[in-house]
Amino acid sequence: MDDATKLEQLMDYIMKNCLWQFNSRAKDRRKQNVGVLTKTTQLLCDEPVDNPTPLDKCYWVDAVCLAEAYRERYPWLATMDKTAIKTLMQKLHERLDWLTIDGSLNEELTVQHY
Amino acid sequence: MPYHEFECSKVIPERKQHAVIKGAGEDLTSCLPKGYLNTIPGTISERGCAYCGAKHVIGTPMKDVIHISHGPVGCTYDTWQTKRYISDNNNFQLKYTFATDVKEKHIVFGAEKVLKQNIIEAFKAFPEIKRMTIYQTCATALIGDDIEAVAQEVMDEMPEVDIFVCNSPGFAGPSQSGGHHKINIAWLNQKVGTLEPKITSDYVINYVGEYNIQGDQEVMLDYFHRMGIQVLSTFTGNSSYDDLRGMHRAHLNVLECARSAEYICDELRARYGIPRLDIDGFGFEALGNSLKKVGLFFGIEDRAQAIIDEETAKWKPQLDWYKERLRDKKVCLWPGGSKLWHWAHAIQAEMGVKVVSVYTKFGHQGDMEKGISRCGEGALAIDDPNELENQEAMRMLKPDVIFTGKRPGEVAKKMRVPYLNAHAYHNGPYKGFEGWVRFARDIYNAIYSPIYQLSGLDISKDEIAADKGFVTRRMLSDAGLSDEIKSSPILTEYTGKYDSVTDLRAKTYPEFERKTAASAAE
Numbered sequence: 001m002d003d004a005t006k007l008e009q010l011m012d013y014i015m016k017n018c019l020w021q022f023n024s025r026a027k028d029r030r031k032q033n034v035g036v037l038t039k040t041t042q043l044l045c046d047e048p049v050d051n052p053t054p055l056d057k058c059y060w061v062d063a064v065c066l067a068e069a070y071r072e073r074y075p076w077l078a079t080m081d082k083t084a085i086k087t088l089m090q091k092l093h094e095r096l097d098w099l100t101i102d103g104s105l106n107e108e109l110t111v112q113h114y
Numbered sequence: 115m116p117y118h119e120f121e122c123s124k125v126i127p128e129r130k131q132h133a134v135i136k137g138a139g140e141d142l143t144s145c146l147p148k149g150y151l152n153t154i155p156g157t158i159s160e161r162g163c164a165y166c167g168a169k170h171v172i173g174t175p176m177k178d179v180i181h182i183s184h185g186p187v188g189c190t191y192d193t194w195q196t197k198r199y200i201s202d203n204n205n206f207q208l209k210y211t212f213a214t215d216v217k218e219k220h221i222v223f224g225a226e227k228v229l230k231q232n233i234i235e236a237f238k239a240f241p242e243i244k245r246m247t248i249y250q251t252c253a254t255a256l257i258g259d260d261i262e263a264v265a266q267e268v269m270d271e272m273p274e275v276d277i278f279v280c281n282s283p284g285f286a287g288p289s290q291s292g293g294h295h296k297i298n299i300a301w302l303n304q305k306v307g308t309l310e311p312k313i314t315s316d317y318v319i320n321y322v323g324e325y326n327i328q329g330d331q332e333v334m335l336d337y338f339h340r341m342g343i344q345v346l347s348t349f350t351g352n353s354s355y356d357d358l359r360g361m362h363r364a365h366l367n368v369l370e371c372a373r374s375a376e377y378i379c380d381e382l383r384a385r386y387g388i389p390r391l392d393i394d395g396f397g398f399e400a401l402g403n404s405l406k407k408v409g410l411f412f413g414i415e416d417r418a419q420a421i422i423d424e425e426t427a428k429w430k431p432q433l434d435w436y437k438e439r440l441r442d443k444k445v446c447l448w449p450g451g452s453k454l455w456h457w458a459h460a461i462q463a464e465m466g467v468k469v470v471s472v473y474t475k476f477g478h479q480g481d482m483e484k485g486i487s488r489c490g491e492g493a494l495a496i497d498d499p500n501e502l503e504n505q506e507a508m509r510m511l512k513p514d515v516i517f518t519g520k521r522p523g524e525v526a527k528k529m530r531v532p533y534l535n536a537h538a539y540h541n542g543p544y545k546g547f548e549g550w551v552r553f554a555r556d557i558y559n560a561i562y563s564p565i566y567q568l569s570g571l572d573i574s575k576d577e578i579a580a581d582k583g584f585v586t587r588r589m590l591s592d593a594g595l596s597d598e599i600k601s602s603p604i605l606t607e608y609t610g611k612y613d614s615v616t617d618l619r620a621k622t623y624p625e626f627e628r629k630t631a632a633s634a635a636e
Contacts, residue, residue: 015487016459017400019392022484024376054365058389061410065403103143106479108150114299114380 001076003088009074010092011099017069020062026101026109033096035059036066041089043067045082116145118494122502128154132497136490142483147497150478152288157500159289160475160522166193167290167476168282168297169249171374175325175351176358177201180236180243182212184229184261185251189213189284198538199325201352202332202619206243212236216253226259233268237275245355246277255283276355278305289476289498291373291451298377301349301358306382311360315344316629317412320364320388322379323371323452324395326351328542329615333549334370334395336618337405341417342626349375362386366411368404370395373451373481395545396453396553397460398426398433425547433464435605436554439591441466443561446511447485448504448518449536451477455484457517457536462490465554470511473499475519501525515561530569532560541612548610555608562587 014021020032035056040063042049051057070077077085101109116137123129131148153159162170165183170193174181183190190213201207214232216225233246248261265277282296319338324331331351338345346364347357367379369392379390391407394400402422409418445467447454454472461467472485473496486495494507504522508531516526516533523533534540534556544553564584571578592600599605611617 017403019372019394019455019484022372022392022480023390024372024380024478024480028380054387054389055383057411058366058391061391061407064410065407099142100483104483105143105146106483107148108478108480114377114384 003091006074006076006088007091007095010070010088011095013069013073014066014096015099018062018066020059021096021100024108024114025111026104029101029109030097032059033093033100036062037089037093037096039063040066040070041086044070044077044085044089116140117147118496120503120506122506123157123500126154126156129157129503133499133503134486134495136486136493136495138491140491142486145486145495146479146482147495148479149474149482149497150288150291150476151498153498157498158502159498159500160519161288161498162290162476163252163284164282164286164290164293164296165189165249165251165284167287167293167374168280169193169247169293170197171290171325172294172297172350173247173249173280174207175199175201175353176245176247176355177203177205177207177352178243178245179207179355180210180212180240180246181207181249182214182232182236182246183249183251184214184225184254184259185216185249186253187213187215189251196538197325198328198542199351200329200615201326210240214254216251221253221257224257224259225254226261226264229254229259229261229264230268233264233277234272237272244275246275247355248277248279250279250281250283252284255281255285278355291476291478294374295377298375299381302378302381302385305359306378307359307362309356309359311346311357311363313344313363315342315626317341317343317414318346318364319343319366319368319408320347320349320361320382321345322349322367322369323373323375324348324351325371327537328539328544329618330395330543330545330549332615332618333543333546336621337421337546338408339621339623340421341405341409341414342624343408343412343414349378362388364388366391366408368393368408371452373477394456394460396456397464397550398430398547399464400456400460401545401547401550402426429547429551431604432551432606432608433554435602435607436551436558437464437466438595438599438605439558440554440561443467443514443557444470444511446471446473446507446513446516446518447536448473448499448516448522450475450519451481453517453536455481455488458485458488460550464550465557467514467557469493470513471496471507473497473504475499505529515557530566532563532566534560543615548614551608552610552614558591559587562590564590 023029036059039049039060044067051060116134117130118133118135119130134145134147190211194211214229261279265279280297282293286292331348347361367390369379382388383390393404405418409415447469458469469489471494517536519537526533540556543549
């Protein structure tokens with residue numbers, strides 16, 4: 001399976017099952033994407049995750065569920081080494097930022113107030 | 115952009131940007147309709163107004179409150195009891211509706227005096243109720259009545275009462291969604307932080323964007339209580355006015371309908387540092403993940419898992435009975451706002467149906483992002499549709515069932531397309547594991563109702579077979595099933611009671627020991 005297909009599968013799961021990537025403002029979407037995907041990557045690579053604030057903990061719970069779903073649905077993840085997983089997750093992060101923020105057609109993303 | 119132009123709307127060219135068909139390879143950067151804009155003149159919108167969105171969606175589900183409209187009586191009377199947000203105090207907020215009955219003379223001479231009279235009269239008529247919400251309407255907004263000043267005057271004279279003023283007249287936004295926004299921010303600014311709640315658990319949440327439609331909130335509260343979680347408030351279904359004043363003390367905001375209530379969550383996050391956790395209460399997998407996430411946040415995920423295991427074992431075989439009979443049925447998912455994304459993926463994955471269209475009356479582009487993401491290729495997504503467009507879409511897509519509100523739903527029935535009430539439900543609650551089976555049961559009953567065979571016959575010209583009866587629902591649904599499925603000892607129809615909510619009110623829950631004596635003394 002090539003990287004593009006893997007990326008598509010990971011993205012498809014997020015878009016069909018998750019809500020954290022769809023906060024209403026671009027500034028929050030960026031924080032959510034960084035928060036959840038950074039911790040998901042750490043979990044997939046068996047690295048320690050630090051949650052010093054309640055907000056961090058909130059990112060972490062979404063990351064735990066995402067990492068579990070990925071491991072369960074995509075057995076090919078277990079065949080990848082940590083460097084390859086990090087590279088793939090970085091591409092996923094960039095793609096998600098593009099779909100939900102930088103390439104988004106949602107005209108409310110830049111409204112200043114909630 | 116894969117815009118879809120309806121034949122009936124060619125005379126309103128701006129409408130073209132409000133509908134898209136998701137094609138192969140399309141994503142959110144190429145396929146998203148416009149949304150949350152003023153309705154285009156000439157189209158007949160199905161939207162409500164900003165007053166209605168504030169009062170009838172978010173304000174009125176509060177249960178121990180006199181909800182009064184300051185304006186013509188029609189504003190409140192014509193919208194009275196159109197929702198089924200029940201409560202555990204004998205539905206006070208559904209039974210009674212109040213208005214100041216503003217007339218032409220008040221428009222000329224002012225309506226503040228009549229407002230004050232009405233407030234006092236209402237409190238005297240219901241002396242056990244000490245809380246009130248007042249809603250601005252178009253008429254009183256235009257004449258400039260100072261509702262806040264009148265409310266303050268009454269509170270000074272009657273210190274035992276507390277009043278919330280919602281300044282969201284009908285014209286204060288493109289749709290009811292403008293009213294959701296206004297009342298979120300107004301409640302936060304006026305009332306949150308004005309009362310200190312009693313904390314009884316180490317795990318404290320606000321359950322936000324949940325309106326207890328046919329008991330949804332009570333089902334979810336049952337799960338939270340089984341986990342030992344204190345639900346400080348529900349914004350706003352079946353909730354007390356005073357509970358909602360203490361929202362600032364929660365550890366976590368669990369957000370269900372982001373469309374109507376993300377504003378208060380975002381502000382609570384910004385002002386009080388309370389995190390926002392978006393959840394889905396619909397669908398086995400989504401609900402299981404939601405409970406698990408709340409559990410993980412507090413380190414009690416084992417309690418969540420126990421509930422998931424128990425409920426899944428009990429209800430999954432019943433859900434699967436319906437799934438076998440609903441496979442590949444075409445659904446138009448046409449609710450008001452959030453259910454287009456709450457349901458789009460879950461009904462396809464867990465009931466086997468195919469969503470051929472999503473629409474939203476008042477949703478924003480953010481709702482369409484979620485909805486379109488959760489649909490497959492070929493789905494037609496429509497923003498703020500009108501009735502002619504709906505009819506054209508039904509003729510084009512030939513759905514087996516429509517999930518929508520009762521106004522477009524009745525139109526669908528006249529076209530011999532079954533509909534389920536997506537706003538107030540048919541036989542809810544639909545949240546929770548059992549609720550999801552009730553939803554599947556209602557879909558099954560709608561699609562296979564024998565009435566649709568009979569309604570297609572015209573006794574003035576069609577030949578009516580006199581020697582045989584009509585085909586029953588079960589004969590229709592089981593016609594193509596294997597014997598193995600038909601006679602499965604595991605799969606069964608819904609076995610729950612007609613009323614799945616009332617018993618929850620008398621239920622007792624285990625006491626969980628708190629972590630420290632200090633925290634227990636809070």
